[in-house]
Amino acid sequence: MAGKSIQVFFKLIQREILLAIRHGSDSCMIVLFFVIVVVLFPLSVGPEPGILTRISAGIIWVSALLSVMLSMDRLFQSDYEDGNLDLLILASEPLELIVLAKTVAHWLTTGFPLIIISPVLALFLNMDTSGYSTLLIALTLGTPTLSLVGAIGAALILGARRSGVLLSLLVLPLFIPILIFGVSAVDASLTNLSSKPQLLILGGLFLAGLVLCPWASAAALRQAAE
Amino acid sequence: MTSFSGKKLTCIRGERVVFNDLDFSINEGEVLYLKGPNGSGKSTLLRLMAGLLRPVNGTLTWNNKNIYQDEGLFRSLTHYVGHQDAVKTALTVEENLRFWAEMNSDIKEKSTVQKALQEFSLDSFSTLPARFLSAGQRKRLNLARLCTTWAPLWLLDEPSNSLDSDSVNVLTAAISTHQKKGGIVAIATHENLDVHSNSLDISMFTNFKIKSRDYDGW
Numbered sequence A: 001m002a003g004k005s006i007q008v009f010f011k012l013i014q015r016e017i018l019l020a021i022r023h024g025s026d027s028c029m030i031v032l033f034f035v036i037v038v039v040l041f042p043l044s045v046g047p048e049p050g051i052l053t054r055i056s057a058g059i060i061w062v063s064a065l066l067s068v069m070l071s072m073d074r075l076f077q078s079d080y081e082d083g084n085l086d087l088l089i090l091a092s093e094p095l096e097l098i099v100l101a102k103t104v105a106h107w108l109t110t111g112f113p114l115i116i117i118s119p120v121l122a123l124f125l126n127m128d129t130s131g132y133s134t135l136l137i138a139l140t141l142g143t144p145t146l147s148l149v150g151a152i153g154a155a156l157i158l159g160a161r162r163s164g165v166l167l168s169l170l171v172l173p174l175f176i177p178i179l180i181f182g183v184s185a186v187d188a189s190l191t192n193l194s195s196k197p198q199l200l201i202l203g204g205l206f207l208a209g210l211v212l213c214p215w216a217s218a219a220a221l222r223q224a225a226e
Numbered sequence B: 001m002t003s004f005s006g007k008k009l010t011c012i013r014g015e016r017v018v019f020n021d022l023d024f025s026i027n028e029g030e031v032l033y034l035k036g037p038n039g040s041g042k043s044t045l046l047r048l049m050a051g052l053l054r055p056v057n058g059t060l061t062w063n064n065k066n067i068y069q070d071e072g073l074f075r076s077l078t079h080y081v082g083h084q085d086a087v088k089t090a091l092t093v094e095e096n097l098r099f100w101a102e103m104n105s106d107i108k109e110k111s112t113v114q115k116a117l118q119e120f121s122l123d124s125f126s127t128l129p130a131r132f133l134s135a136g137q138r139k140r141l142n143l144a145r146l147c148t149t150w151a152p153l154w155l156l157d158e159p160s161n162s163l164d165s166d167s168v169n170v171l172t173a174a175i176s177t178h179q180k181k182g183g184i185v186a187i188a189t190h191e192n193l194d195v196h197s198n199s200l201d202i203s204m205f206t207n208f209k210i211k212s213r214d215y216d217g218w
Helices: A002-022 A024-045 A049-072 A076-083 A084-090 A097-122 A129-156 A161-188 A194-226 B042-050 B072-077 B093-104 B112-119 B135-148 B163-179
Strands: B003-013 B018-026 B031-035 B057-062 B078-081 B153-157 B184-188 B198-201
Touching: A002 A024, A002 A097, A002 B093, A002 B163, A024 A097, A024 B184, A049 A076, A049 A097, A049 A161, A076 A084, A076 A097, A076 A129, A076 A194, A076 B042, A084 A097, A084 A194, A084 B003, A084 B078, A097 A129, A097 A194, A097 B184, A129 A161, A129 A194, A161 A194, B003 B184, B018 B031, B018 B042, B018 B163, B018 B184, B042 B078, B042 B153, B042 B184, B072 B078, B078 B135, B093 B112, B135 B163, B163 B184
Parallel strands: B031 B184, B031 B198, B078 B153, B153 B184
Antiparallel strands: B003 B018, B003 B057
């Protein structure tokens, strides 16, 4: 039975990634949105390297947050509209596992590309090279948590009107802890302090999210299917 | 002897009683037709039977065991075909069907999926992305799921909608075969399928009275 569950888990991830590849423009748009938001900052606060260096970590994190949030609403929406959600709920595997598989696939198709592109943007914002590795580690620990928490919001908004705005109101406040520790981890290593405590907290948030979020999302999905 | 039954089922959707004290019982090899006008709660009852909705009152039993005791097991015994076709338009016809076949069992054999596609005459466009299918073809793709893996209980909500007469015959044949294998079918439809069956008129359970005091002060 456990073998079957694992098989279903990977089967679902495989299908979600295949769907993301077939709808390739969706993931590309999220990455482009990320790039454009970052580009807006030098244009608005001025190109002075000192200021950009100071705020580079914050800009990248806020932009990553917005990009993940923007991609969130398609996580369950299409399944809800075409009837796949009913069948996923009725699958013999626990819905929590199915939600987790979908969240993993979501991270692989949105969070992961953001991490890949972020060093280029850090360079663009004149971030000191000592912050790069911490930025990458912090994003690697933080973006999966964003996907996990966002999945709860994505499940709650099913069937609601103006769902995009509602989603941001629900989810952005919950992203704040990740933002705080993500930015302060990079700031710590830029000032030659240890970024370990912040990274450990990010790791802890990720583990807590991994355990708790799929349950909350699954409950919200069952509610939506009623 | 396999049996599926519900006792004293009451369902409330947003403050409205959809049906009250509804009893049904289906045994091995039987087909239950759900009859009733639009909005009488046929779909609701099917969703309730599938476990997507919870009754406010009453019990659903499979072989005299409450279905909520082991929901995973009950779900593995059920095929539900709803209003929506559950077709991913970006995947090909075969990928769509194969995914659900593999979700529902360990089968890896190509033949089962191919056979189901053939049965519903979808094999000639198995590599076509599903977005090119017509409404009837999508419905057939959704119904082909029934034939890929064995599940004793079929819950079909308007399965003959947008099907042409040939496809309705295929569906009827599939239901008869399922019946002969000892399966159980609950079906909501307005079409008269040529299947030996019992019927249940839901509208009998929906003639509820709104208490006049609810509207006092209006």
